[in-house]
Amino acid sequence: MKKAIDLLERIQKYIGIAFLSIFIVVVIIQIIARYLEISVLWTEEIAVFSFIWAVFMGASIMVRKEAHFSFDFLKSKLSGIKKHILDIIINVLMLGFTLYMLVYGKEIMITFWNYNWYSLPDFKMGYVWAVIPLTGMLMSIYIIEHIVNNIIQMRGGK
Amino acid sequence: MFALFLVILFIVLIVIGTPIAFSIGIVSLIGISNIANIPNLVVPMKMFYGLNSFVLLAVPLFILTANLMNEGNITKKLIDLSNALVGHVKGGLAHSNILVSMIFAGVSGSSTADTAGVGKILIPSMIESGYDKETAVGVTAASSTIGGIIPPSIVMVIYGGLTNASISKLFLGGMIPGILIGLGMMFVVGIMAKKKDFPRYEKTDAKTKIKLIRESIPALLTPMIIIGGVVTGWYTATEAAAFSSVYAFLVGMFYYKTIKLKSIPRILEETLKLSSLSLFALATASALGELLGYYRVGSYVQGFFMNTVSSPIGFLAIVVLFFLFVGTFMDAIPAMILFVPIILPAATLLGISNVHLGIIIVITLSIGLVTPPYGLCLLIAASIGELGVERSFKAVLPYISIILMVLVLIIVFPQIVLI
Amino acid sequence: GCGNKTATDNTDNTQPEGVADPIKIVAAHNQTNTDSPYQTGLLEFEKVAEANGVFDVEVHAGTIGTSEAELVEKLKLGAADVVLVSPGFMTKTGIKEIDLFSLLYLFDSYDHWEKVVDGDVGKAMSDIIYNKSNGEFKVLGYWTAAVRHYYGKTPLNSIEDVKGLKIRTQTSGAVSEYWTSLGAIPTAVAWGELYQGLQQGIVDAAENAYPYLVPMEHHKTTNGKYLTETGHDYTTRLLLVNAKKFDKMTDDQKAELMKAAEASVDAERTAIYNEEESYKQQLIDDGGVVNEIDRTPFIEAAIPLQDKIAKELGLEELLQAIRDAK
Numbered sequence: 001m002k003k004a005i006d007l008l009e010r011i012q013k014y015i016g017i018a019f020l021s022i023f024i025v026v027v028i029i030q031i032i033a034r035y036l037e038i039s040v041l042w043t044e045e046i047a048v049f050s051f052i053w054a055v056f057m058g059a060s061i062m063v064r065k066e067a068h069f070s071f072d073f074l075k076s077k078l079s080g081i082k083k084h085i086l087d088i089i090i091n092v093l094m095l096g097f098t099l100y101m102l103v104y105g106k107e108i109m110i111t112f113w114n115y116n117w118y119s120l121p122d123f124k125m126g127y128v129w130a131v132i133p134l135t136g137m138l139m140s141i142y143i144i145e146h147i148v149n150n151i152i153q154m155r156g157g158k
Numbered sequence: 159m160f161a162l163f164l165v166i167l168f169i170v171l172i173v174i175g176t177p178i179a180f181s182i183g184i185v186s187l188i189g190i191s192n193i194a195n196i197p198n199l200v201v202p203m204k205m206f207y208g209l210n211s212f213v214l215l216a217v218p219l220f221i222l223t224a225n226l227m228n229e230g231n232i233t234k235k236l237i238d239l240s241n242a243l244v245g246h247v248k249g250g251l252a253h254s255n256i257l258v259s260m261i262f263a264g265v266s267g268s269s270t271a272d273t274a275g276v277g278k279i280l281i282p283s284m285i286e287s288g289y290d291k292e293t294a295v296g297v298t299a300a301s302s303t304i305g306g307i308i309p310p311s312i313v314m315v316i317y318g319g320l321t322n323a324s325i326s327k328l329f330l331g332g333m334i335p336g337i338l339i340g341l342g343m344m345f346v347v348g349i350m351a352k353k354k355d356f357p358r359y360e361k362t363d364a365k366t367k368i369k370l371i372r373e374s375i376p377a378l379l380t381p382m383i384i385i386g387g388v389v390t391g392w393y394t395a396t397e398a399a400a401f402s403s404v405y406a407f408l409v410g411m412f413y414y415k416t417i418k419l420k421s422i423p424r425i426l427e428e429t430l431k432l433s434s435l436s437l438f439a440l441a442t443a444s445a446l447g448e449l450l451g452y453y454r455v456g457s458y459v460q461g462f463f464m465n466t467v468s469s470p471i472g473f474l475a476i477v478v479l480f481f482l483f484v485g486t487f488m489d490a491i492p493a494m495i496l497f498v499p500i501i502l503p504a505a506t507l508l509g510i511s512n513v514h515l516g517i518i519i520v521i522t523l524s525i526g527l528v529t530p531p532y533g534l535c536l537l538i539a540a541s542i543g544e545l546g547v548e549r550s551f552k553a554v555l556p557y558i559s560i561i562l563m564v565l566v567l568i569i570v571f572p573q574i575v576l577i
Numbered sequence: 578g579c580g581n582k583t584a585t586d587n588t589d590n591t592q593p594e595g596v597a598d599p600i601k602i603v604a605a606h607n608q609t610n611t612d613s614p615y616q617t618g619l620l621e622f623e624k625v626a627e628a629n630g631v632f633d634v635e636v637h638a639g640t641i642g643t644s645e646a647e648l649v650e651k652l653k654l655g656a657a658d659v660v661l662v663s664p665g666f667m668t669k670t671g672i673k674e675i676d677l678f679s680l681l682y683l684f685d686s687y688d689h690w691e692k693v694v695d696g697d698v699g700k701a702m703s704d705i706i707y708n709k710s711n712g713e714f715k716v717l718g719y720w721t722a723a724v725r726h727y728y729g730k731t732p733l734n735s736i737e738d739v740k741g742l743k744i745r746t747q748t749s750g751a752v753s754e755y756w757t758s759l760g761a762i763p764t765a766v767a768w769g770e771l772y773q774g775l776q777q778g779i780v781d782a783a784e785n786a787y788p789y790l791v792p793m794e795h796h797k798t799t800n801g802k803y804l805t806e807t808g809h810d811y812t813t814r815l816l817l818v819n820a821k822k823f824d825k826m827t828d829d830q831k832a833e834l835m836k837a838a839e840a841s842v843d844a845e846r847t848a849i850y851n852e853e854e855s856y857k858q859q860l861i862d863d864g865g866v867v868n869e870i871d872r873t874p875f876i877e878a879a880i881p882l883q884d885k886i887a888k889e890l891g892l893e894e895l896l897q898a899i900r901d902a903k
């Protein structure tokens with residue numbers, strides 16, 4: 001199970017890096033084009049949408065790594081079972097939110113699938129909105145993994 | 159009543175250790191679902207629109223630049239040069255520490271990258287040369303707060319994204335206060351150097367100086383290219399960020415030859431992870447902004463300020479006190495995301511320009527970087543210098559007083575930042 | 578129906594029995610500036626719609642979205658009931674026909690524009706929007722964001738002067754195509770960055786209306802000082818209502834809403850016409866330079882493009898009707 005999720009995280013990492021690279025390249029193209037006095041109006045939209053994809057990919061990797069900004073003074077005071085219980089509570093709360101991202105994100109994606117991009121009317125907005133349900137799903141998987149791990153450790157008496 | 163419930167829920171979520179981004183998201187979701195007729199779909203929708211802004215692209219790009227600079231030895235070159243230039247005066251290493259932070263600030267938008275990068279090299283070498291730990295840690299932590307004040311600045315980009323203030327104007331506005339703070343800190347070092355009899359480096363001979371300058375030219379050009387480019391209008395702030403990362407890459411790869419091609423994916427990965435932390439929080443905070451919008455919180459806060467303070471100076475003084483308090487336990491970016499949208503309408507009504515307000519908030523929050531319990535620059539410097547947090551904090555106090563003086567100056571004379 | 582008529586006509590201070598609570602209407606535009614004509618228009622809408630207690634209107638000035646695309650999407654979701662958008666952003670929803678109103682030099686004057694949008698063409702366009710959106714959007718009225726002119730580092734004295742200029746324009750297809758056809762280089766610069774862009778020479782020129790460029794102080798920049806009254810775009814803005822919600826209303830409620838919409842149209846247009854005058858004066862007082870130009874060659878250059886796009890959209894008849902209304 002862990003291996004499959006590791007693979008998922010790795011794939012996601014590469015997608016994130018790819019989108020990060022795309023928007024860097026596109027912004028550079030925008031500067032060069034302006035100096036060559038060539039009119040390119042699609043750079044901004046591609047750059048911003050790639051950026052959004054990259055951010056959501058990065059954010060879900062950080063869910064797996066449990067690295068999002070948080071205050072840990074309560075956690076650092078607890079240990080053993082109590083700490084696991086607190087961890088499970090937090091993860092269940094997060095899971096509520098990510099499942100909601102999955103379900104409602106999917107609805108948004110479907111509702112606005114056929115809206116088109118502004119500078120590139122052949123591109124569908126659905127491609128961009130898809131990042132929300134996808135992230136919701138991946139984050140949910142990572143969070144469930146954390147919950148399961150906590151339960152296993154609690155049973156092991158750690 | 160329900161609003162009170164939301165506030166309590168938020169505090170509970172934060173205290174038990176729920177990640178800030180998720181706490182904000184959960185509260186927004188519950189708040190929106192309580193409003194009749196407004197579909198819950200607007201929460202994920204607003205997360206998307208919170209990020210749908212070209213200027214925000216600067217955040218990962220500046221983080222990438224800082225990563226490339228640390229990887230590509232550019233930071234090390236800047237330190238060597240500063241030592242050669244000011245190392246021979248009394249307290250030379252401390253002066254050099256401030257100088258390098260000012261130069262680093264001109265390249266990187268991030269204060270914590272400065273503390274980590276510069277501190278790793280300078281704190282040990284200061285202690286070795288006979289400085290007390292307090293001075294080494296204090297000056298390193300305090301001077302790196304300049305990182306977000308002298309442009310470019312990630313915090314300013316986020317502020318611009320929240321308020322539609324021009325990023326270029328914010329960048330220009332940060333320049334003079336940043337330099338004033340740097341010079342003020344050097345003044346503090348000057349006084350302490352006499353009192354504590356700080357050591358000095360041997361004078362670097364002219365030949366070595368010239369060699370070092372020649373070697374550092376590509377590194378020194380980086381801030382000029384970024385600030386110069388934004389000021390002269392070769393490119394916008396976002397483009398400057400992209401350009402600087404390409405430049406830092408080329409210099410590290412082909413001039414200093416310290417960046418290996420195979421380390422690029424790792425650098426990109428680190429950039430992706432680090433930047434997505436604040437940006438994901440920005441996304442959920444946009445949903446919270448939506449909730450505040452439907453509840454019309456802006457007009458209540460506005461009404462409160464209109465009834466209590468009527469002078470811009472009084473208002474700004476309250477803003478400073480408020481963010482000083484908030485900054486002690488929160489990071490600058492989430493603090494702005496939460497509170498700037500609430501404060502902005504009142505400031506606008508009082509005729510305070512959003513650039514002026516922005517610079518004041520950015521400088522105030524930079525103090526939060528060196529105040530416990532949550533001051534990342536202080537914590538990083540303290541751990542490098544192996545000094546307790548309390549003693550470290552006492553060591554940065556003289557420098558904080560300089561920042562406060564500059565703040566008062568800016569509040570009274572807005573012209574300084576409205577170039 | 579008829580039963581409600583007596584009830585809603587009864588406008589005492591106390592509500593007669595049997596009348597439901599007022600219908601909540603969330604109305605939004607994307608301008609955060611609360612002095613904008615949009616705000617004037619929506620506040621008038623609120624006033625008239627609430628006068629008889631039929632509606633409870635909540636006006637949002639940018640507080641639930643500063644992006645027009647976002648406002649249209651909220652309208653579709655029901656997160657907003659009345660929003661103001663430009664034709665360019667409506668094309669994102671797949672209703673390409675509305676782009677007809679984005680064509681440059683389509684209108685001669687405000688008189689011409691009002692005659693068109695308030696007449697049969699406006700009606701036809703609103704039917705297209707209703708049908709193409711599958712009954713989701715209904716046009717309540719046509720507002721304007723004033724008339725757009727060229728401004729740049731040099732005044733235009735002939736159409737030749739446009740050649741080679743890097744001009745910041747809207748990025749919608751028809752607009753950038755027109756400027757390209759004149760030999761200019763349309764360039765993307767974010768609105769918030771345009772002041773610096775003009776000051777420092779990222780672009781040579783821009784185009785916009787007095788009430789937008791003057792508050793941003795573009796006329797005080799090096800490359801924004803000279804304004805030539807090209808009058809290339811008498812802009813149209815659409816006041817839309819969520820049609821699903823509208824269709825559920827009784828006839829009386831619909832009539833009340835339309836009355837409020839009409840009042841808002843008048844208020845917004847009057848506000849913007851006045852603002853245009855005062856901002857023009859301010860620009861001149863600040864040292865900006867305004868000149869007029871013979872628009873004929875510009876109009877002639879626009880005609881083939883108008884024909885082409887109207888043909889692509891299948892709206893040749895509407896285009897002809899607009900031209901006939903001159």
Ligand code: NA
Pocket residue numbers: 262263264265266267268304305306307308309310311
């Ligand atoms: Na900086």
Ligand code: NA
Pocket residue numbers: 255256258259276297298299301302
């Ligand atoms: Na430093």
